[in-house]
Amino acid sequence: MGIVEIENLWYKYRGLEEWVLKDINLDVKEGEFIIIMGPSGCGKSTLCYTLNGIVPKLFHGEMKGTVIVDSRDVSKYTIAEMSTIVGMVFQNPETQITSLTVEDEIAFAPENFALPREEIKRRVDEILEFLGMTDLRYRNPYALSGGQKQALAIAAVLALKPKVLVLDEPTSMLDPVGQKIVSDIIARLNRELNMTIIAVDHRVEWAAEHADRIVIMNKGEIVLEGKPEEVFNKKEVVMKIGFRPPQVTEAAYYIEDMCRLNAPKPYPVTLTEAEKWYRQLINKYKWGGKDEQEG
Amino acid sequence: MNKKGEPIIKVEDVWFTYKGNIQALKGISLEIRKGEYIGLLGQNGSGKTTLAKHFNGLLKPTKGKVYVFGLDTTKASVAELSNYVGYVFQNPDHMLFGKTIFEEVSFGLKNKGVPKEEWEERVKKVLADLDMSDVPLTKSPHFLSLGQRHRVAIADVLVLNPEVLILDEPTTGLDYKRCHQLMRTITKLNKELEKTVIVISHDIALLAEYVDRIIILKDGKVLADGKTREILSQPDLLIQSNLIPPQITLLAQKLSDIGVPRDIIKSDELSHYVCNQIITKDK
Numbered sequence: 001m002g003i004v005e006i007e008n009l010w011y012k013y014r015g016l017e018e019w020v021l022k023d024i025n026l027d028v029k030e031g032e033f034i035i036i037m038g039p040s041g042c043g044k045s046t047l048c049y050t051l052n053g054i055v056p057k058l059f060h061g062e063m064k065g066t067v068i069v070d071s072r073d074v075s076k077y078t079i080a081e082m083s084t085i086v087g088m089v090f091q092n093p094e095t096q097i098t099s100l101t102v103e104d105e106i107a108f109a110p111e112n113f114a115l116p117r118e119e120i121k122r123r124v125d126e127i128l129e130f131l132g133m134t135d136l137r138y139r140n141p142y143a144l145s146g147g148q149k150q151a152l153a154i155a156a157v158l159a160l161k162p163k164v165l166v167l168d169e170p171t172s173m174l175d176p177v178g179q180k181i182v183s184d185i186i187a188r189l190n191r192e193l194n195m196t197i198i199a200v201d202h203r204v205e206w207a208a209e210h211a212d213r214i215v216i217m218n219k220g221e222i223v224l225e226g227k228p229e230e231v232f233n234k235k236e237v238v239m240k241i242g243f244r245p246p247q248v249t250e251a252a253y254y255i256e257d258m259c260r261l262n263a264p265k266p267y268p269v270t271l272t273e274a275e276k277w278y279r280q281l282i283n284k285y286k287w288g289g290k291d292e293q294e295g
Numbered sequence: 296m297n298k299k300g301e302p303i304i305k306v307e308d309v310w311f312t313y314k315g316n317i318q319a320l321k322g323i324s325l326e327i328r329k330g331e332y333i334g335l336l337g338q339n340g341s342g343k344t345t346l347a348k349h350f351n352g353l354l355k356p357t358k359g360k361v362y363v364f365g366l367d368t369t370k371a372s373v374a375e376l377s378n379y380v381g382y383v384f385q386n387p388d389h390m391l392f393g394k395t396i397f398e399e400v401s402f403g404l405k406n407k408g409v410p411k412e413e414w415e416e417r418v419k420k421v422l423a424d425l426d427m428s429d430v431p432l433t434k435s436p437h438f439l440s441l442g443q444r445h446r447v448a449i450a451d452v453l454v455l456n457p458e459v460l461i462l463d464e465p466t467t468g469l470d471y472k473r474c475h476q477l478m479r480t481i482t483k484l485n486k487e488l489e490k491t492v493i494v495i496s497h498d499i500a501l502l503a504e505y506v507d508r509i510i511i512l513k514d515g516k517v518l519a520d521g522k523t524r525e526i527l528s529q530p531d532l533l534i535q536s537n538l539i540p541p542q543i544t545l546l547a548q549k550l551s552d553i554g555v556p557r558d559i560i561k562s563d564e565l566s567h568y569v570c571n572q573i574i575t576k577d578k
Contacts, residue, residue, distance in 0.1 A: 014522070015415055026352045038470075039470045039471070039472055039473075040440075040441070040469070040470045040473065081326050091468075128518055145339065145340075146339060159358055172467070172468060173340040173467065173468070175338050175497050175537075176338060176497055176537050176538050177339065177500065177537045178339070179536070189431075202470060202471065205542045242472060243471075244471050246542060247542040247543040247546075247562045248539060248543065248546050248562075249349060250562040250570075251543060251546075251562040251563070251565040251566045253561055253564075254562065254566035255566045255569050257571045258566055258567070258572050259569075259570040259574060261573065270544055271542060271546060271549075274546050275546060275549045275550065278546065278550055278555075278565075278569065279550060279553060281569065281573075282550070282553055282572060283553065285572060
């Protein structure tokens with residue numbers, strides 16, 4: 001059984017004609033690292049917001065279908081109850097931070113749940129230690145770098161020990177240093193703590209290297225879904241929806257079209273795969289089409 | 296009028312210190328020539344926005360000189376410099392305030408005392424230049440999509456017809472398709488209207504497709520300055536300044552032992568190279 005089970009999910013915002021989500025079906029296994037991609041307005045953020053119930057509880061609108069997280073039907077629980085199961089991190093860290101010290105920010109949610117003081121302190125210590133932020137404990141969050149702020153937003157969410165972490169474009173407002181800080185944290189939470197991660201991210205090369213599964217949405221529907229190599233090997237669909245694959249895959253697509261050649265399959269999607277693929281292709285055609293060992 | 300290729304901005308050993316003794320620029324010297332299309336790169340805190348704000352006099356050097364169209368920026372007013380250099384901020388929502396697109400875009404004209412009869416024509420022209428002719432002038436800029444709000448923010452500045460346009464991370468928050476649509480429009484301003492364009496960005500793969508020259512700042516100094524291809528084909532240089540080199544360049548360089556050129560910076564360049572190899576070998 002999956003930790004997230006979305007079945008025949010439809011949703012439209014109040015006052016809008018068009019369904020933003022159209023018959024979404026998605027199962028996520030515990031410990032999976034999923035990256036959702038797709039153009040603006042494709043419904044990927046809305047889909048994320050259904051996981052802790054802020055859609056439709058805060059945004060309102062019409063919803064059909066079911067969302068089950070950790071065996072709980074999200075529609076039957078409050079947002080507060082769901083927050084201990086699904087942690088949600090948004091694009092702009094500044095809109096998520098409310099406290100005047102890093103420590104207070106992390107303690108904020110557990111305080112709201114009236115956890116014992118010792119337990120709160122233990123969680124804050126643990127999280128700061130895990131994220132390597134112990135030195136920043138008494139700092140003002142607003143004086144942190146963009147990447148550190150977003151790391152803090154993640155830390156604050158982790159304080160409730162959720163099983164699933166949902167991140168809606170956590171890196172798109174950060175510079176490359178900040179992107180690396182946040183990407184590394186996400187990867188570690190998944191690898192070291194086996195946390196289930198569902199993240200919206202536009203960085204396709206990063207997604208292809210790290211995700212267990214990529215979900216591509218377009219106009220409210222899931223159009224492609226699978227391991228990165230599966231998704232980006234469906235060239236016709238990728239081209240049809242105008243989605244840009246990793247550069248190494250994109251170049252392979254072009255080669256096939258340009259030289260009218262039946263390129264070896266599967267297409268490469270990571271740098272390591274690409275080195276092998278291109279080396280074989282170039283060597284194969286070296287010296288007039290005969291296979292040739294390199295060197 | 297300056298001719299294409301003539302230096303229009305000269306930065307001479309500029310140092311800048313913010314209050315609290317934070318040194319943001321440490322001895323920068325460079326020249327920007329008319330008609331150039333430049334990408335200004337560097338991690339947050341490298342000084343790129345501080346430098347860009349010296350180009351229109353928003354900041355004045357603590358030490359050294361900046362000349363914009365021959366004017367010493369420590370002596371010229373920001374208003375005077377704004378005739379030459381337009382600055383578009385990163386977040387369009389920090390710039391937009393008009394109730395309608397017309398009110399928004401004509402504000403600069405009003406401010407500069409341009410006769411009212413000219414406003415409509417100039418607003419329409421600038422929106423056409425930005426591929427926005429189909430959006431009604433009476434619409435509120437606040438309800439446009441992010442991509443279009445970026446365009447209106449550019450229109451605000453472009454309507455005054457500056458020689459130089461500085462765009463601070465114009466594609467932040469846009470998806471792939473909209474990024475490229477906007478960059479194509481910006482490129483048109485450079486190639487057709489012959490504006491000098493300076494784009495501040497972190498997106499190397501995007502800059503690789505459009506700009507002609509790249510300047511990388513690190514710790515308040517110029518780390519690299521040269522043709523786009525020459526700079527981007529040095530992954531070590533990029534990594535040093537915490538920037539992510541194009542994946543395709545990394546691949547090309549891994550394959551350099553079998554003859555793949557090391558200075559490939561775009562996907563289709565690798566495809567062309569491989570196809571040429573295959574076709575020649577076939578004969």
